[in-house]
Amino acid sequence: MASIQKRPNGAWRARYRDDLGKEHARHFARKIDAQAWINDVTAAVVTGSYVDPKRSRVTLEAFFEDWSQRQVWADNTVTAMSLAVRGCTFARTPLGQVRRSHVETWVKQMQSDGLAASTIRTRVSNVRSVLRAAARDRLIASDPSEGVKLPRIRRAEHAMQVPSPEAVGAALNAAPDWFRLFISLCAFAGLRLGEASGLQLGDIHFLKRQMHVARQIQRAGSGTIKITPPKHGSERHVFIADELVTMIARHSEEIGVRGEEQWLFVGPTGEPPHQNTVGYWWRKALKDANLEPFRLHDLRHYYASGLIAAGCDVVTVQRALGHAKATTTLNTYGHLWPTAEDRTRAAAADLMTTARGLTADSSRQSATSTA
Structure with a gap:
């Protein structure tokens, strides 16, 4: 009216x-x-x-504080979203005044600060979800981050580093006894760092040669930890090799388990080790083995590449790694699967081998009959 x-x-x-x-x-x-x-x-x-002109005067930061209280998020999502909004250069700008240029300036600053392209994309995506929520609540007419150009991410086949079997073996040999099992869980079962840290003896079903990934350890600040469920869709059962089962049994007998929870690994405080502690021992193992630095997470790629090389299909690899969607597995490791051209060449090679073998057998039989 x-x-x-x-x-x-x-x-x-x-x-x-x-x-x-x-x-x-x-x-x-x-x-x-x-x-x-x-x-x-x-x-x-x-x-x-x-858009209500008075409501659009609220800042991005203030709107986020109110909106985030109504969201059903895991703890790590809360941390990531808060980090993105707090680090945003226009966090205290009234929403009605935020322009595309603000977002572009922020992206450029993050790039100048040396942040990885994937990190920049994640932070922009998090802030964008807040801006879109504000648009749905009619605090702004539209999302000002729409169409902002973001830095390119290297293709998986170029960015991924898959360590060689020799490098994995050298790291294992250089690691202290307790840490050797930790490395093995990442390299031969595909566990993430936090998942390996959160493993308890009760998670191992020795007779079935099966492991239940039911939790992860995260650093909570000031050297403390928090125990959370695995990433969304990542709780799973992993089928493990006999040798790894034997390693776990030997570790529990010789190194021992700690606490009522029977943690397989503990840090200096008697709690499961967080990423800082594990990172120290990983870097030390690489140095002692005279290896070029690579990430502990690259052992997960090593595991995935081994499954693919052995002929495992996408769904099998997805379940083993704990990916929520098969598309995540394909986007990450699709380049490692044989292409149609590879399969065609292999099939043609088999045909040639079979035909030549039959021809050779016929020639030998003919020669024998003549003799």
């Missing part, structure tokens, strides 16, 4: 009520300007782009 009235002082008062029943009014020297303003508001309401 809108109206225009002339005031006693000669000014024109335009007013309207929004969908919440709240009245908004402005004064103009000319009636034509008042009518133009009302027309703009009416068009915005009809097209669904109407």
